[in-house]
Amino acid sequence: MKVAICEDEQYWNNFLEGMVLQWASEKKASVECKSFFEAQSLINSFKKMESFDLLLLDIALGEGAMNGMAAAKALRAAGSQVPIVFVTAHNSHVIDSFLVRALGFVGKPADKERLCFFLGEALSLKEGARAIEIGSGNKTTRLRVCDIDYVEVSDHELTYHAGGLSVSTRGTLKDAISLLGGEGFVQVHKSYLVSVDKIYSFKKTRPYYVSLYNGFEAITLAIGRKYIGQLAIAHSKSALGKIT
Numbered sequence: 001m002k003v004a005i006c007e008d009e010q011y012w013n014n015f016l017e018g019m020v021l022q023w024a025s026e027k028k029a030s031v032e033c034k035s036f037f038e039a040q041s042l043i044n045s046f047k048k049m050e051s052f053d054l055l056l057l058d059i060a061l062g063e064g065a066m067n068g069m070a071a072a073k074a075l076r077a078a079g080s081q082v083p084i085v086f087v088t089a090h091n092s093h094v095i096d097s098f099l100v101r102a103l104g105f106v107g108k109p110a111d112k113e114r115l116c117f118f119l120g121e122a123l124s125l126k127e128g129a130r131a132i133e134i135g136s137g138n139k140t141t142r143l144r145v146c147d148i149d150y151v152e153v154s155d156h157e158l159t160y161h162a163g164g165l166s167v168s169t170r171g172t173l174k175d176a177i178s179l180l181g182g183e184g185f186v187q188v189h190k191s192y193l194v195s196v197d198k199i200y201s202f203k204k205t206r207p208y209y210v211s212l213y214n215g216f217e218a219i220t221l222a223i224g225r226k227y228i229g230q231l232a233i234a235h236s237k238s239a240l241g242k243i244t
Contacts (some may be wrong), residue, residue, distance in 0.1 A: 001031060002051070006036040007058040009086060013037065016056055016110060018085065023116050029123060038062065039071035042096055045073060047216050049144055049164055050148075052082050054122035056106070059088045059176065063183045072100040079163060079213045080199045081146050083125055085118045134160060134167050141167045145184070149212060150221065151193040164215030186234040189224040196234045204228065 003020055007013040017033045024031035034052075036042040039061055049058050055075075059068040066074075072084055086097060089108045103122070131144045147162040151173070158171040165207065176193055177185070187193050188202075188210050195212075202210040208223035210231065223231060 001034045001052045002034070003122075004045070004052040004055045004072070004082075005035060005044065005120075006042045006055065006061070006063070007062070008037050008062045009058075010037075012058070012087070012108065016115075017116055019110060019219065020056075020119065021113060022038060023119050027120075027123075033224050039066035039074075042071060043074055043216075046078065046080055046082075047164075049215070051165065053126045054119065055082050055084045057084055057086055069097075069100070072102065076100045077200065078216045079149055079195075081197070083118075085115075109140045111122055130181075134169050136167070136169045143167065145180060146197075148180070148185075148195055149198045149215075150192060151180075151185075152192050152221070154191065161219075164217065168223050186227075186231055188227045188231050189222055192221050194221065196237075199235055202231060202235065204232070 005016050005020075007012055007016060013035050017035065020031060021031055023029075033041045034045075036045070048139055057068040058074060061067050063072075072086075075082065084100060084102045086105045087110065090146065103118050104114075106118065110146060123233055127244055129144050129146060131142050134141045134143060143160060143162050150163070150165065151170070152159050153161070153173045153208070156171070156172065157178055159166050159168045160176070173187065173191070173193055180193075184196055185193050186196055192200055194210060198212040199210055200212060202208075202223065208225065208228060209220050210223050211218065211220050213219065
């Protein structure tokens with residue numbers, strides 16, 4: 001499991017890493033920690049396609065800098081599903097935490113029992129994350145389904161787009177639907193299948209299109225007229241699920 005720690009104070013950064021590694025030792029789990037001391041470095045790491053299984057994120061992050069909540073919102077807007085646990089000395093951002101679907105909070109000084117609970121949750125999510133293998137020639141690429149933004153097809157070539165990474169293979173959109181299981185994805189065009197969780201808006205009048213983030217780049221895809229209804233239903237169910 002790979003854990004990112006974004007905390008601007010060296011003491012707290014070291015403290016959190018020590019607790020994480022102690023938990024890993026007790027659980028006999030393989031854990032790697034990477035430290036960040038300001039939000040932009042963290043975001044740049046995600047832009048370079050570095051992936052993590054848990055993010056421990058300080059809310060304050062120093063005066064005049066992007067705070068942890070803003071960083072979390074930027075990551076979610078870019079489609080990142082990384083589990084986030086906020087580290088904070090107060091709970092004034094509890095409501096905002098729901099908007100970014102955080103696992104929860106750990107206070108300062110950190111509550112070991114609470115932190116260990118979230119580490120266990122993150123490990124369970126990692127182990128339970130479904131992945132697919134895409135073969136192209138002699139190369140096979142493994143992608144987690146939750147990381148896939150959309151799939152497109154052109155001349156029987158399927159391309160899976162996941163956070164800026166693109167992987168192609170021969171096939172049809174029906175093959176992709178079958179491989180992904182359908183749940184969590186909706187067809188919006190004869191050439192496109194998109195992850196419902198990655199959609200942030202869509203235009204319901206002509207010309208129809210859906211907007212989503214593929215990594216940190218905004219993507220706009222055309223919507224076929226006959227797909228508008230099922231897209232609206234899927235998007236509404238997803239939005240309701242995030243609120244409840």
